[in-house]
Every structure is written in C-alpha cells, then in structure tokens.
Amino acid sequence: MAVSQNNWPVVSRSACDEGPFEGIQFPNGILAGDVAYVMRWHLRRYRQTVEPIVNGTCWGWNAKRISGSDDWSNHASGTAWDINAPQHPMGPPVRTNMSQREIDACHALEAESGHVIRWGGDFSRPDPMHWEIRGSRSQVAALARKIREGEADMTQDEMLDALESPRGRAALRSALVELAYGPADNRESIAGRIGNIDAKIDGVSAGVALLVNAIPPPESNPAEFDAGKPDQFEADRPHGSNEPHQESPV
Numbered sequence: 172m173a174v175s176q177n178n179w180p181v182v183s184r185s186a187c188d189e190g191p192f193e194g195i196q197f198p199n200g201i202l203a204g205d206v207a208y209v210m211r212w213h214l215r216r217y218r219q220t221v222e223p224i225v226n227g228t229c230w231g232w233n234a235k236r237i238s239g240s241d242d243w244s245n246h247a248s249g250t251a252w253d254i255n256a257p258q259h260p261m262g263p264p265v266r267t268n269m270s271q272r273e274i275d276a277c278h279a280l281e282a283e284s285g286h287v288i289r290w291g292g293d294f295s296r297p298d299p300m301h302w303e304i305r306g307s308r309s310q311v312a313a314l315a316r317k318i319r320e321g322e323a324d325m326t327q328d329e330m331l332d333a334l335e336s337p338r339g340r341a342a343l344r345s346a347l348v349e350l351a352y353g354p355a356d357n358r359e360s361i362a363g364r365i366g367n368i369d370a371k372i373d374g375v376s377a378g379v380a381l382l383v384n385a386i387p388p389p390e391s392n393p394a395e396f397d398a399g400k401p402d403q404f405e406a407d408r409p410h411g412s413n414e415p416h417q418e419s420p421v
C-alpha cells in the first residue's frame with residue numbers, strides 16, 4: 172500500500188471530509204474522522220493565536236508527489252493542509268509575511284498539539300503555508316479525545332456562552348427539532364451528531380449535550396428530573412411540539 176511521507180496511506184478523494192472547515196473551504200477536503208476533527212481544532216487555534224484565515228487561499232487533499240522526489244506528499248493521504256497560501260509561499264527564500272510573534276505562535280501550536288501536528292515553516296525547504304499530521308493514527312485519536320475532554324471540562328456558563336453564537340443557536344435548534352420530531356431512540360446520539368455536523372466551535376457540542384441532557388425524555392418519570400431546569404428551555408421548543416412539558420410537575 173502506498174503511503175505518504177508521514178506514513179499514512181495514500182487515499183482517494185472519496186475518503187475525505189470536504190468541509191467546510193470552520194467556514195473555510197479546503198478544496199478536496201481532509202481525511203475524514205479524527206484527522207478532520209483535529210484539523211478543525213487546529214484552525215480554531217490558528218485563528219485565535221496566529222492570524223485570520225482567508226477563504227479561497229487554502230488547500231486540502233491532493234494526489235501529488237513531493238516536488239523533486241518520488242515520495243507521496245502528505246496531501247495525498249489527506250493529512251496535510253495549506254493555510255493562506257499566497258501570503259506564505261514555499262521557499263527558499265522565505266517570503267512569508269509572518270511576524271516573529273506569528274512564527275512563535277506557530278511553534279506554540281505545534282507544542283499545544285503534543286507535536287502531533289507539524290508546521291512546514293521549519294522544513295529544509297520552508298513551506299510556511301503548510302501544516303500536516305506528524306503522529307500515528309493512535310496519537311491523532313488521543314489528541315482528538317483530549318480536545319473533546321477539554322470541551323467536557325468547560326463550565327456550564329462557558330458552554331452557554333458558546334451557544335449564544337449564530338452557529339451555537341443553529342446547533343441548538345437542530346437538536347431541539349430532533350428531540351421533538353426525531354425517533355425516540357436516537358436521543359443518546361443527538362448531541363454528538365449535531366456537534367459533529369453543525370457546531371465546529373469550542374463549547375457548542377458540549378453545550379448542546381448539556382441542554383439535551385437537561386430535557387427529560389418522553390418516557391421518563393416526571394418525578395425523576397429536576398423540575399427547576401426544563402422551564403428555561405420552553406421558549407426554544409419548536410411550535411407544535413407535543414413533548415411532555417405540559418406534564419411537568421409544577
């Protein structure tokens with residue numbers, strides 16, 4: 172099996188999640204699953220700590236060889252992505268417009284990922300637009316778990332703040348519609364699924380989970396849930412819902 176330079180299998184485009192990623196197009200996408208999840212986290216942190224990301228100047232999967240070599244590029248395994256390409260062309264010479272502060276922030280991001288993600292700016296042929304997975308499949312899975320747990324550690328206030336964003340509100344609306352009209356047995360998966368589809372910002376999926384879990388399932392014994400909580404969500408329920416809130420204890 173052909174592998175790319177970082178030892179991940181070369182894949183076809185159909186193996187990729189085509190995004191968008193944090194609102195940005197990465198043409199052809201990124202390997203679906205943990206890699207795409209970790210990459211989205213990286214984009215959030217990049218925006219927060221390095222610079223804004225410009226749509227239309229980023230690149231994802233590409234079945235190409237490393238230039239001047241027979242080795243498959245990590246773009247061919249869907250484990251590399253290029254950010255703001257025109258601002259940070261491959262060198263030498265290094266022509267990136269990054270300040271020293273931004274370069275330091277790139278190094279800090281590598282460290283924050285536990286060096287599971289590597290920046291191309293330090294390559295022998297500097298490629299400062301380029302980011303890639305350096306770790307193994309299990310290391311990427313461990314980083315994804317750590318990111319999810321970080322969300323789970325948020326306070327309720329932090330999660331509720333995240334839900335105030337437009338995407339947070341959209342995710343919450345989707346979850347509530349599924350709760351009201353979806354099959355009764357899908358409750359457990361609602362928060363995770365909505366979080367994966369609609370809510371790629373810190374805290375939103377955790378916030379949705381918090382609220383989904385706070386709403387009593389239809390079959391529950393009303394005496395078992397905290398009567399003080401559901402009332403605050405009543406206004407968000409879709410009209411026409413026949414969820415059992417009318418039966419809530421008063």
Ligand SMILES: [Zn+2]
Pocket residue numbers: 246251252253300301302
């Ligand atoms: Zn690249």
